[in-house]
Amino acid sequence: MPVENLLGEVGKGHHIAFNILNVGRYKLGAGTIGGSKYAFRNGIRYAKERIAFSKPITAFGLVQEKIADSGAGIFAAKSLVYRVVGAIDASLAELDKSAPNLTQETQKRIEKFAVECSIIKVWCSETLDRLVDQMLQLHGGYGYVEEYSAERSYRDARINKIFEGTNEINRLIITGWMMKRAMQGQLVLLPAIQRVMDEVMAGPTPREERTGELADQHALLASAKKLSLFCAGAASQKYGAAVSIPRQSRGLYCVSRSKRLVRGR
Numbered sequence: 001m002p003v004e005n006l007l008g009e010v011g012k013g014h015h016i017a018f019n020i021l022n023v024g025r026y027k028l029g030a031g032t033i034g035g036s037k038y039a040f041r042n043g044i045r046y047a048k049e050r051i052a053f054s055k056p057i058t059a060f061g062l063v064q065e066k067i068a069d070s071g072a073g074i075f076a077a078k079s080l081v082y083r084v085v086g087a088i089d090a091s092l093a094e095l096d097k098s099a100p101n102l103t104q105e106t107q108k109r110i111e112k113f114a115v116e117c118s119i120i121k122v123w124c125s126e127t128l129d130r131l132v133d134q135m136l137q138l139h140g141g142y143g144y145v146e147e148y149s150a151e152r153s154y155r156d157a158r159i160n161k162i163f164e165g166t167n168e169i170n171r172l173i174i175t176g177w178m179m180k181r182a183m184q185g186q187l188v189l190l191p192a193i194q195r196v197m198d199e200v201m202a203g204p205t206p207r208e209e210r211t212g213e214l215a216d217q218h219a220l221l222a223s224a225k226k227l228s229l230f231c232a233g234a235a236s237q238k239y240g241a242a243v244s245i246p247r248q249s250r251g252l253y254c255v256s257r258s259k260r261l262v263r264g265r
Contacts, residue, residue, distance in 0.1 A: 008103060019110050024164045025117040029124035030081045032160050036074050036128045039153040043070070043135030046148070050138075057138070066134040073127040080123060084116045115177050118170040125160035125167065132157045179236060193233040196226050 008016050044067060047058045057063045091109045095102060136143035136150040143150040161167045182189035199205060210218050 008107065015107055015111070018114075019107050021165060022110060022114050022117040025121035025170065026081075026084065026113075028160060028164045029077070029117075029120035030085075032124045032128040032157075033074065033077050033081065035153065035157060035160075036070075036077065036124075036131050039128075039132045039135045039150070039157075040070055040074060042149045042153070043067075043138050046142075046150075047138045063138060066138060070131045070134055073131055077124045077127045080120055084113060084120060087116075088113055115174055118165075118173045121164060122167045122170050122174070125157075128157050128160060179232065183236075189229075189232065190236075193229045193236070196229040197233050199226075200230065 007013070044058070047063055047067070048056050050057045052060075058067070088110065091112070092106065095105055095109065099105065132150070132154045136154045139148055139150045142148050143154065145151060165173075178187060178189065181187040182193075207219065208222070
């Protein structure tokens with residue numbers, strides 16, 4: 001291979017491969033939003049046309065609940081995707097485009113968002129999975145008929161939880177890398193965990209009072225964060241460094257798949 005065709009550094013091609021997986025996971029998550037919107041629009045259109053008991057089924061509360069939950073899922077997925085790509089763009093914009101090590105620095109900047117890319121892959125693919133299930137349910141038996149779009153949307157959505165690393169592998173990456181960074185002091189997670197643990201040991205404390213339209217939602221989110229921190233603290237106390245997975249695990253799917261291809265399977 002001609003030397004001018006070298007990408008990155010000799011012996012460090014796996015860094016490029018892992019970053020390709022990171023970007024691929026982000027792009028997969030973003031792509032599933034399009035699938036979610038497509039299935040959502042078709043589901044609502046059918047529900048408005050489907051008449052039961054002399055009224056469109058959109059008039060029924062359980063159908064409205066499915067539509068509301070699906071719309072909220074799409075909104076959350078879009079917010080997640082836009083926030084992360086904005087952070088990536090801001091990080092890359094700080095680089096000196098004329099620097100001789102621009103390629104290496106770009107790789108490092110993208111690698112910092114490996115966890116976020118995995119989160120997007122898991123959340124968005126599973127949002128689509130739930131949504132197409134709900135939209136097929138709105139179609140009733142027609143959801144299995146090929147003439148209706150719900151059948152194809154349901155069938156096509158399933159692969160998204162498998163390729164670019166299964167969602168199980170990505171969950172290992174998310175928890176492992178967050179704990180690893182916390183133990184290395186790169187993420188201020190351990191002090192937050194300690195505060196929650198101290199609060200638990202001290203007994204019940206008065207709830208922080210907030211006002212405004214989103215006061216209740218803020219309280220729910222704060223409780224969810226504390227619960228997550230408590231679970232992370234309990235896991236780190238019991239398993240220690242074993243909670244964080246080794247670096248090679250990020251490429252587990254890629255390596256195993258490559259072996260199957262080489263063996264002709």
